[in-house]
Amino acid sequence: MDEKSLEKRVQQLHELLNKYNYEYYVLDNPSVPDAEYDKLLNELIEIEKQHPEWVTPTSPTQRIGAEPLPTFQKVRHQTQMMSLANAFSEEDLRDFDRRIQQAIGDNYSYMCELKIDGLAVSLRYVDGIFSQGSTRGDGTVGEDITANLRTIRSIPLKLKEPYTLEVRGEAFMPKKSFEALNKERAESGEVLFANPRNAAAGSLRQLDPRIAASRNLDVFLYGIGDVGTTGVTTHSSGLELLETLGLKVNKERRVCKSIEDVLEYIEEWTEKRSQLDYDIDGIVIKVDSYAQQEELGSTAKSPRWAIAYKFPAEEVATKLIDIELSVGRTGVVTPTAILEPVQVAGTTVQRASLHNEDLIREKDIMLGDFVIVKKAGDIIPEVVNVLVERRTGDEVAFQMPTHCPECESELVRIEGEVALRCINPTCPAQIREGLIHFVSRTAMNIEGIGEKVISQLFAAELIRDPADLYFLTKEQLLNLERMGEKSVSNLLESIVASKQNSLEKLLFGLGIRHVGAKAAKTLAEHFETMDKLKAATKEELVAIEEIGDKMADAIVTFFDSEDLQALIDKLKTAGVNMEYLGPKRNQIENVDSFFNGKTIVLTGKLEQLTRNEAKEKIELLGGKVSGSVSKKTDLVIAGEDAGSKLTKAEQLGIEIWDENRLVEELAD
Structure with a gap:
């Protein structure tokens, strides 16, 4: 077969194999036996070996599997992939x-x-x-x-x-x-x-x-x-x-x-x-x-x-072998059921939540009991009830300890709470869990440090508080298991980068009781610096919208602690930012900008800015960025391949800019 005919045969094989592939894998209705498909595929492989220049990305041979990759690259979606309620x-x-x-x-x-x-x-x-x-x-x-x-x-x-x-x-x-x-x-x-x-x-x-x-x-x-x-x-x-x-x-x-x-x-x-x-x-x-x-x-x-x-949660019966206790970052001691492995809602379950001591007493749960375990969606499995009729007499009543399983400090039950709590601020479990929270994405967002690395660092006695992270050296990290040159360099870069976070990230990372991410942002915006917040009285705190008595008490108690004041000083010494870097509400309200008070929609692909960058810049100038076009929309920024949002804006007569116009206005 001459070259021209051979090249034509390649095209024929592409068409046939793609057709048979579609029939088999999409329509579930194959028109030829597997042997015929394999024969044609092997023919194509042999031709491509002789003529590698004819191999295209759409060739059926390109499904076999390429060489291993060194790592996965990040991809920014053109349109957000949202999760469903x-x-x-x-x-x-x-x-x-x-x-x-x-x-x-x-x-x-x-x-x-x-x-x-x-x-x-x-x-x-x-x-x-x-x-x-x-x-x-x-x-x-x-x-x-x-x-x-x-x-x-x-x-x-x-x-x-x-x-x-x-x-x-x-x-x-x-x-x-x-x-x-x-x-x-x-x-x-x-x-x-x-x-x-x-x-x-x-x-x-x-x-x-x-x-x-x-x-x-x-x-x-x-x-x-x-x-x-x-x-x-x-x-x-x-x-x-x-x-x-x-x-x-x-x-x-x-x-x-x-x-x-x-x-x-x-x-x-x-x-x-x-x-x-x-x-x-x-x-x-x-x-x-x-x-x-x-x-x-x-x-x-x-x-x-x-x-x-x-779908409704699946419920199955299994045996409760033991009850394990864990101490969280706030000192709460949580019991967890250790079970004989069982399939629930498609997953193998060996642990289930027992919540607290009162629930164990209320359900009369004993070691050795057969229990009903329920799991719904991604919710943690829980013990629903006990199959009392299956008891043999060998079951043993469970007793909650009087002392912390980690540090041996006496456990207390705070008035109005059902949980037992360790109130020792030096409890290793609380410190470890607090460190895991500190580095998390919603707090200081230190990439490369997860629960396993924190546990390694803690076990090696390289960290005992969040500030210790900022004094880690390359040599110390290289001694840890599974830590190579590149991962250590990336980790240290991420630690240094986190020093520049705005104050609200640090406040949330410190784990002040009752203070979530939103409250941390409110506090940082209002007081602007850590020192001003430290000096705030309860009266000053409750005067802020969204800050109630319980939260105010927790904040005052937190900053009254000499240990925590020393921690903040240590973080300052490490160079961690202690100031709010975002705009204050009154500054946004009074800013002289075209965008102030306007509702803006971004659509299509932006070349000079990312969606998040454009959104942040517009919001800094007092604008509100919305995800959908309506009669209340003041302006639509249309990037490349703008779709239905642009069409709707044209139908409603809404002002439309391209990205260049947006960049010019932002620069003024």
């Missing part, structure tokens, strides 16, 4: 329906879909070619797992039409694949995966794509990131478009005209879920109209137009 009962769903009706009237319908129990992913297609795939991450930034997603044969490497769009879906492991994987791991002496969801997530977060390729993963696509360029007007028509493009969409969806229809659909799938060859953990309900979705808008975390109904 949960419903656990019919009452929750009817409340959701009432809110929808109050907001948009009674002319609407819902799209109901099975909630696949897997890993949320985003797929980016450019001119119809699969160019990037990522995890959801925090909703704004995920991890690039393109090489692993390429190995999933139900994901087309090339769409049937040259669309540029971002689609969202759920990658999962079918039950048969999960059973085969665990059988293989058991035979080789490896730890078994607890459930298909964990197995799928673990497979897609392997740096070696060949591992993902061997796991037989699958995917269902359930949405479009920005529908503005597609021309579709409803979620149901959006899913139909995805199907016409060759993407795999779950067939068991249904448009429901009323909440009664939704409840009927839920009842049907509560009964039928066990018949599926993949796991589902609930039903997703979405308002079908995109225009109505825009009108309903979103909270900071979740869209108001969608909700996830979680």
Whole structure:
């Protein structure tokens, strides 16, 4: 065969293999036996070996698995991947329906879909070619797992039409694949995966794509990131478009005209879920109209137009072997049930919450009892009750200790509380838990230090309080297990960077009782410096809106402690910022700016600024950034590939700027 004919044959093989792949993995209706597919694939592999210059990103051979990656790169989603609010009962769903009706009237319908129990992913297609795939991450930034997603044969490497769009879906492991994987791991002496969801997530977060390729993963696509360029007007028509493009969409969806229809659909799938060859953990309900979705808008975390109904909690019986005690950062001693391993809601459970001593007494829980354990969604399992009829007489009553299991200090019960508490400020458990809180993302956000590293540092006696973190050396960290040159350098850089945090981050990180992140921001904004806050009286504190008596007492008590004053001095010596760096409310209200008092919507891709940077700059100038366009919107900033928000703004006659105009105005 001459070169021209051979190249033509390559194109034929691409078309045939993609067609057979689609029939098998998407339609579940193969037209040829596996042997024929394998024969054609091997033919293509041999040709590409002879002509590597003919290998393209969309070649069927590119699913086999590339070389291992050194690390996962970060990916910023073009449109935020929001999480859904949960419903656990019919009452929750009817409340959701009432809110929808109050907001948009009674002319609407819902799209109901099975909630696949897997890993949320985003797929980016450019001119119809699969160019990037990522995890959801925090909703704004995920991890690039393109090489692993390429190995999933139900994901087309090339769409049937040259669309540029971002689609969202759920990658999962079918039950048969999960059973085969665990059988293989058991035979080789490896730890078994607890459930298909964990197995799928673990497979897609392997740096070696060949591992993902061997796991037989699958995917269902359930949405479009920005529908503005597609021309579709409803979620149901959006899913139909995805199907016409060759993407795999779950067939068991249904448009429901009323909440009664939704409840009927839920009842049907509560009964039928066990018949599926993949796991589902609930039903997703979405308002079908995109225009109505825009009108309903979103909270900071979740869209108001969608909700996830979680199936009722599973309850199982197992034996309570022991009760373990742990001490939290506030000194509360919490009992935890240690159980004989049991499967609950798809996961292996060995521990369950017992909350406090009163609950143990109230439920008459004894060591050796058979107990009922319940788990709903991602909620920590809990012991519901005891199977008294299964007692043998060998059970032993549990006695809560009188002294702290960590430091042996006497435990106390503060008036009005049910918890036993260790009030020793030098208790190792409290210090360790406090350090874990201090470095967390919502506090000082020191990347690279988690619970395991804190425990290592604590065990090595390198840290005893948060300030010690700022005096760690490279040599000390390199001596720790699994700490290499690069990770240590990154960790030290993150520690240094955290010194520049605004005061509210430090206040929250210090763990003042009753002071959450919001209250910390209020205090920092009002007092501006740590010294001014330290000197505040209870009367001055309660005069601030949102600060009550209990919180004020806790703040005064905190700053009266000589140990804590010494800690703050030590943090100052380390160079940790003690001032509020954000704008004060009165400064924002009085700022002379075009944006002051205006509601602004950002849409499309920005090139010169990130969405968060633009939002922060606008808010510093007194503007309010909203997620949806309405009659109350004053201005829309339209970046590249702006979609339905731009269209709606044009229809409403709202002023529209491009990014260059925004940057010019911000610079003035």
